[in-house]
Amino acid sequence: MKENRQFLKADEWLNFADMDTGQKRKEPMPPLQKPCPADARLIDLVAFNDNPLGDIPLRDAINARKSRRKYSDATLSLAELSFLLWSTQGLQALLAGGKATRRTVPSGGARHAFESYLLINRVEGIEPGLYRYQPLEHQLCFLRGDPEFPERISEACLGQTFVGKGALVFIWSTIPERAEWRYGVVAHKMIAMDVGHVCQNLYLACEAIGAGTCAIGAYDQAKIDALLQMDGEDEYVIYAAPVGKLPDVS
């Protein structure tokens, strides 16, 4: 137990000058995002500047935020989905001649070592299934369908049935190499801190569109990685969050 406490400390920074990293070895930087599979169907999302959603006072969104585990059967619109994706990983600018990105969330060294997968159950005009967000193009890429996804995601989240009942489920993976390339063993604590910002933005963005979410940190690592067809080493799931419209309380 106590060895694990070390992970939360910053001691490794003192060794950073002597640390062997990909960047110091002048290895190529890992790609900013995973490419879509060849011939994958792409869905254009609503651009931030064309999307009128989310225009509520920040103080109201912060004040209303809570973990919400009950969702209505309502579908989300494409504009709502676009707003949530922009809020959590949306691109603001390309930096350093396209070698890094500035996004709606901070990230140590602008590494953004995440991929956003979406298990879509109910979004207007979108076939249910598994998708990945492509922040550089603000597009969704269709990966595959499976009518059993809702049950399988709940099962992978240790039987938390509400997870599969969302209109969609965010599932964030990490590709640690993206951060290790610059920070070596310092990278992993930063990845854990970074993903918290992503999910917090999701909480606030949900409040702004009459939806709710709940962070999910309790899941079966091997099961969820297998469900998303990840190797569990170079890429694995780090966090999840179902999203749904709030039940009518009137």
Ligand SMILES: Cc1cc2nc3c(=O)[nH]c(=O)nc-3n(C[C@H](O)[C@H](O)[C@H](O)COP(=O)(O)O)c2cc1C
């Ligand atoms: C890192 C993290 C992991 C969490 N994992 C779960 C989870 O697996 N299942 C769940 O129902 N809630 C989970 N939660 C939600 C917490 O239970 C919730 O934030 C806490 O009870 C406080 O409630 P509030 O968010 O409504 O303020 C998690 C929250 C965080 C930040």
